Amino acid sequence: MPDDLPTPKRYDGPVGGWGSLEGITRVELNAKASPSAMLTLRDQNKPGGYMCSSCAWTKPEDPHAFEFCENGAKATLWDLTRDRCTPDVITRHTVSELRGMGDYALEKLGRLTEPMRYNAATDRYEAVPWDQAFAQIGAKLRELDPKSTTFYASGKAALEPSYLYALFARAYGHNNLPDSSNMCHETTSVGLKKVIGSPVGTCQMDDFDHVDVIFYMGQNPGTNSPRILHTLKSAVQRGCKIIVFNPLKEKGLREFVDPQNPVQMTVGAPTRIDHMYCQVRPGGDLAALMGVCKRVIERDREAREAGLPDVLDRDFLERHTTGFDAFIATLEATDWADLERASGLSRAEMEVAGEYYAEAENVMGIYGMGLTQHVHGSQSIGMLVNLLLLRGNIGRKGAGCSPIRGHSNVQGQRTVGITEKTELAPVEKYRELFDLETPQEDGHNTVAFLEGVLDGSNKGFIGLGGNLANAVPDHERVHEAWREMELTVHVATRLNTTHCLPGKSSWILPCLVRAEEDEQVSGNQWVSIEDSFSHIYGSRAYRTPASPHLKSETAIVCGLAKATLGDSHPKLTWDEWQADYSRIRDCIAATYPDEFHDMNARMNKAGGFYRGNAARERIWKTDSGKAEFTDPTTLNACGIGDAAGRYHLVTLRSNDQFNTTVYGHEDRLRGLSGSRMIVLMRPEDIREAGLREGERVDLVTDTDGDHADEPERRVRSLKVVPYDLPADTLAGYFPELNPLVPLWYHEELSQTPASKGIPVRIAKA
Numbered sequence: 098m099p100d101d102l103p104t105p106k107r108y109d110g111p112v113g114g115w116g117s118l119e120g121i122t123r124v125e126l127n128a129k130a131s132p133s134a135m136l137t138l139r140d141q142n143k144p145g146g147y148m149c150s151s152c153a154w155t156k157p158e159d160p161h162a163f164e165f166c167e168n169g170a171k172a173t174l175w176d177l178t179r180d181r182c183t184p185d186v187i188t189r190h191t192v193s194e195l196r197g198m199g200d201y202a203l204e205k206l207g208r209l210t211e212p213m214r215y216n217a218a219t220d221r222y223e224a225v226p227w228d229q230a231f232a233q234i235g236a237k238l239r240e241l242d243p244k245s246t247t248f249y250a251s252g253k254a255a256l257e258p259s260y261l262y263a264l265f266a267r268a269y270g271h272n273n274l275p276d277s278s279n280m281c282h283e284t285t286s287v288g289l290k291k292v293i294g295s296p297v298g299t300c301q302m303d304d305f306d307h308v309d310v311i312f313y314m315g316q317n318p319g320t321n322s323p324r325i326l327h328t329l330k331s332a333v334q335r336g337c338k339i340i341v342f343n344p345l346k347e348k349g350l351r352e353f354v355d356p357q358n359p360v361q362m363t364v365g366a367p368t369r370i371d372h373m374y375c376q377v378r379p380g381g382d383l384a385a386l387m388g389v390c391k392r393v394i395e396r397d398r399e400a401r402e403a404g405l406p407d408v409l410d411r412d413f414l415e416r417h418t419t420g421f422d423a424f425i426a427t428l429e430a431t432d433w434a435d436l437e438r439a440s441g442l443s444r445a446e447m448e449v450a451g452e453y454y455a456e457a458e459n460v461m462g463i464y465g466m467g468l469t470q471h472v473h474g475s476q477s478i479g480m481l482v483n484l485l486l487l488r489g490n491i492g493r494k495g496a497g498c499s500p501i502r503g504h505s506n507v508q509g510q511r512t513v514g515i516t517e518k519t520e521l522a523p524v525e526k527y528r529e530l531f532d533l534e535t536p537q538e539d540g541h542n543t544v545a546f547l548e549g550v551l552d553g554s555n556k557g558f559i560g561l562g563g564n565l566a567n568a569v570p571d572h573e574r575v576h577e578a579w580r581e582m583e584l585t586v587h588v589a590t591r592l593n594t595t596h597c598l599p600g601k602s603s604w605i606l607p608c609l610v611r612a613e614e615d616e617q618v619s620g621n622q623w624v625s626i627e628d629s630f631s632h633i634y635g636s637r638a639y640r641t642p643a644s645p646h647l648k649s650e651t652a653i654v655c656g657l658a659k660a661t662l663g664d665s666h667p668k669l670t671w672d673e674w675q676a677d678y679s680r681i682r683d684c685i686a687a688t689y690p691d692e693f694h695d696m697n698a699r700m701n702k703a704g705g706f707y708r709g710n711a712a713r714e715r716i717w718k719t720d721s722g723k724a725e726f727t728d729p730t731t732l733n734a735c736g737i738g739d740a741a742g743r744y745h746l747v748t749l750r751s752n753d754q755f756n757t758t759v760y761g762h763e764d765r766l767r768g769l770s771g772s773r774m775i776v777l778m779r780p781e782d783i784r785e786a787g788l789r790e791g792e793r794v795d796l797v798t799d800t801d802g803d804h805a806d807e808p809e810r811r812v813r814s815l816k817v818v819p820y821d822l823p824a825d826t827l828a829g830y831f832p833e834l835n836p837l838v839p840l841w842y843h844e845e846l847s848q849t850p851a852s853k854g855i856p857v858r859i860a861k862a
């Protein structure tokens with residue numbers, strides 16, 4: 098991996114524009130995409146075409162000529178590489194050698210082409226026919242106690258394989274069904290549900306035609322969901338004000354040139370996205386939003402005293418909410434000085450944002466990992482909802498709360514039963530449709546699974562996608578224990594580090610990507626996905642698969658299930674389902690009739706179909722039956738507070754990566770390139786710490802209390818790079834810095850690892 102000094106060269110161009118085309122071309126070359134791959138992109142995100150496997154942003158009813166973005170194109174071109182990681186290539190190396198190569202080099206070997214089985218005697222993966230692989234894995238699973246195994250899913254697999262995967266797990270005998278959402282938006286699934294009764298966002302595309310102010314918190318659209326920038330640009334051009342909360346001045350939230358717009362591409366005048374940029378410190382959103390609420394309440398008091406109309410929507414508060422008085426009492430008892438300290442913002446900044454809120458007819462709250470990946474992340478979400486509730490900004494046009502989801506079908510996987518929580522599983526329907534009695538007790542989420550790996554109680558693992566051992570906290574400790582498992586099985590497209598940590602018996606099962614045709618007995622199959630707006634779309638592709646030996650994720654799940662369960666459940670018709678996926682959709686429709694009725698007919702209309710959201714109709718499925726105000730227990734969402742010499746570290750994605758898949762070493766929009774082993778630091782902090790730009794330092798996790806005696810967590814030799822950040826804040830890349838995140842340092846309600854506010858200190862290298 099290149100590791101030269103990153104030149105923080107200024108990137109003066111905006112997001113989008115020619116820079117994004119250059120970015121695509123560079124990745125096309127690096128990925129060695131096949132010459133026709135660029136043509137395939139024309140079908141991306143279009144009705145009748147395939148849906149991008151990158152992010153979960155909605156696919157419009159009336160798509161652009163090229164309905165893809167820089168990073169969606171990169172994801173597809175990466176999938177469509179000409180490089181092949183054949184058995185020859187893999188068997189040339191021992192698994193220990195492969196493990197030493199790291200994810201970047203492993204993925205660059207190309208697409209996996211045949212199923213492989215680990216041979217411990219030679220420490221190599223060796224090709225194995227599919228039938229044998231299924232039979233051997235099935236036999237191994239039958240030997241194990243189902244409850245000692247975990248079936249993980251990364252959010253890419255479509256609704257059809259996901260529905261069957263959950264069914265397979267429960268028929269086999271467990272609810273251990275964590276997915277990538279457990280490291281991501283689980284804080285939303287739990288925290289947003291707690292306060293408005295909906296685990297998903299309430300906004301729809303046409304709300305953006307009416308919104309006046311957007312609070313845009315902890316999400317980086319330029320890199321992670323670039324197609325949203327078209328929507329934000331149109332809103333801004335209509336007069337909408339976007340108020341950003343982010344410790345980093347992210348380029349995508351500042352200016353954007355629409356690569357679909359020939360005039361803008363030629364003249365190059367970018368659209369300014371942010372109206373106001375609040376550079377909060379990590380976890381500072383909680384206090385910042387409290388300050389905004391405080392100003393709104395003051396404005397309301399001033400208005401009443403002056404005989405002007407109320408600022409608060411009292412009718413809405415009365416009829417639809419609970420907990421308002423307790424929250425207001427806390428707000429009034431909290432000093433501005435404390436809010437300034439906890440947020441990193443000035444009182445004036447919070448007050449100005451409060452004025453914008455109070456004056457706007459329609460307000461939306463949008464957020465991402467900057468809110469969810471904190472110990473008190475659900476309270477930050479609660480505080481954003483508090484603000485929205487003050488003026489009835491949920492459940493009407495132009496307003497609402499909109500989490501931006503990660504993987505393209507991560508929301509949908511939860512919808513169709515991939516969940517460790519039995520209360521969310523369609524237990525009755527399984528009984529009715531398949532005569533299936535499912536296990537009663539809740540299963541493992543990601544953190545519980547990892548605890549099971551560490552203490553040896555989790556003995557089997559199937560990963561439907563993902564590079565889990567490298568994406569999780571404390572990953573050095575996890576790596577050691579991972580190999581002690583009896584069984585590890587990976588359904589994957591490319592080789593990664595997790596595959597190179599084989600359990601005692603281990604297989605890699607290579608699968609199709611979304612842009613490849615999926616030929617089964619009844620022809621080329623459709624699959625479907627659900628986006629961040631709860632719209633469901635069909636997806637079908639026509640590209641010849643990377644290898645004739647590949648199977649679809651659906652076929653692999655059916656193969657594993659059949660081999661494991663035998664004939665024990667006559668109504669689980671794996672062969673029929675595999676032959677014709679429309680029959681799986683019939684089952685989905687029968688399981689969730691309110692949302693998925695006539696799924697086969699409805700999913701292919703332009704814009705897909707909407708599965709609805711009660712909170713959008715102001716029906717609150719909460720414990721109280723109302724929208725609930727959150728009375729915070731803390732002012733900063735980080736789990737460990739300030740101390741002398743302590744910094745809070747934010748882990749980030751670069752513009753050249755999809756999670757642990759690193760496409761290259763350019764973080765163009767941040768002006769960084771060359772190395773990922775860096776730590777960003779405020780110039781004043783560099784001076785105060787007695788450091789120099791370019792110097793190498795170690796970072797050490799700085800825990801206290803019960804955890805002070807734990808073995809040291811350290812990442813060595815990171816280059817110090819000056820960067821515009823709040824005081825006492827550091828930033829660097831995920832997954833390189835994951836060894837610093839303790840497994841126990843997670844969100845309080847959802848157990849989402851708190852990757853955005855890690856307490857660390859700097860040690861000389």
Ligand SMILES: Nc1nc2c(c(=O)[nH]1)N[C@H]1C(S)=C(S)[C@@H](COP(=O)(O)OP(=O)(O)OC[C@H]3O[C@@H](n4cnc5c(=O)[nH]c(N)nc54)[C@H](O)[C@@H]3O)O[C@H]1N2
Nearest residue numbers: 168315316317321342379380465466467503504754755756
């Ligand atoms: N190209 C590309 N697209 C992707 C992905 C990818 O890796 N590459 N990953 C996909 C997945 S799985 C996910 S979950 C999403 C993730 O997409 P995002 O939600 O955008 O996640 P991150 O890039 O981790 O961080 C988001 C932002 O949070 C800010 N931040 C950090 N701490 C705080 C804080 O305390 N408060 C506030 N307000 N902001 C903070 C960071 O500066 C950063 O700008 O993207 C998806 N899309």
Ligand SMILES: Nc1nc2c(c(=O)[nH]1)N[C@H]1C(S)=C(S)[C@@H](COP(=O)(O)OP(=O)(O)OC[C@H]3O[C@@H](n4cnc5c(=O)[nH]c(N)nc54)[C@H](O)[C@@H]3O)O[C@H]1N2
Nearest residue numbers: 251277281562563564568588589591593748756757831852
């Ligand atoms: N410190 C820190 N840690 C984090 C985060 C952070 O912000 N900071 N973010 C967290 C989040 S939000 C997430 S979602 C996780 C995700 O982290 P990862 O597990 O890295 O995410 P994926 O993109 O699901 O996994 C990548 C692998 O999926 C396989 N793959 C790619 N496409 C397909 C496909 O179509 N089918 C199948 N079966 N396999 C495929 C490839 O083999 C590839 O190596 O990381 C989490 N970890």
Ligand SMILES: [Mo]
Nearest residue numbers: 277281503504
């Ligand atoms: Mo994610």
